[in-house]
Amino acid sequence: MAQGSSKAVGCGCGAEQAAELQRRTLWMVLVINAAMFVVELAVGLRAGSAGLIADSIDMLADAGVYGLSLGAVGRSMTQQRRTAVLSGRMQIILAIWVLLDVLRRTALGSEPISALMVGIGTLALLANLLCLVLVRRHREGGVHMRASVIFSTNDTLANLGVIVAGLLVAWSGSRIPDLLIGGAISLLVLNGGRRILREARASDV
Numbered sequence: 001m002a003q004g005s006s007k008a009v010g011c012g013c014g015a016e017q018a019a020e021l022q023r024r025t026l027w028m029v030l031v032i033n034a035a036m037f038v039v040e041l042a043v044g045l046r047a048g049s050a051g052l053i054a055d056s057i058d059m060l061a062d063a064g065v066y067g068l069s070l071g072a073v074g075r076s077m078t079q080q081r082r083t084a085v086l087s088g089r090m091q092i093i094l095a096i097w098v099l100l101d102v103l104r105r106t107a108l109g110s111e112p113i114s115a116l117m118v119g120i121g122t123l124a125l126l127a128n129l130l131c132l133v134l135v136r137r138h139r140e141g142g143v144h145m146r147a148s149v150i151f152s153t154n155d156t157l158a159n160l161g162v163i164v165a166g167l168l169v170a171w172s173g174s175r176i177p178d179l180l181i182g183g184a185i186s187l188l189v190l191n192g193g194r195r196i197l198r199e200a201r202a203s204d205v
Contacts, residue, residue, distance in 0.1 A: 023070060029131040030066040033059045036127050040120055047116035050105045050182030051162045054098045058158055058189050061094045062151045069148060084200035091193030099186035102179055112178040117166030125159035128152055154192045158185045
């Protein structure tokens, strides 16, 4: 039976209308995350910031996951769970990749530019707060939508971390805060993927 076939899902409206609203929301957050991935990666490379690069990869993972979630809207419970599992695995793989990049920068050295970290971190925070507001409206719409809430919540925390790390780099003149937040973001993404897998496997919805 398709999700929401017996009752309205998430918005108090009919199943078909709820599914359409979910699709529109997912398209919006997908575009926001894809755009911020490009911006953060470009600036992160320019700034030599492990934190910004890690956050950009998090954005890329989310954009991919939102794309997968689009295919799950209005589908059966089993299909929604499968999408959530695939999303969680994607998060875990990218988190490991980012962690390896942080370790590489730790070994080879880096000189992060704090002003760019703070500026782009703030822009990313505003973008993710918008995404969080959008997806929270549909958090009762299926496990794939609850996974989207987890992604956006993790992203806001990561953005705050990048901003704080940038301020600490400026204050201390050390690259250590940037490396620490890069590692922390990778672990945050890793934990988010783990939570998604656990919820998807335990969910009856």
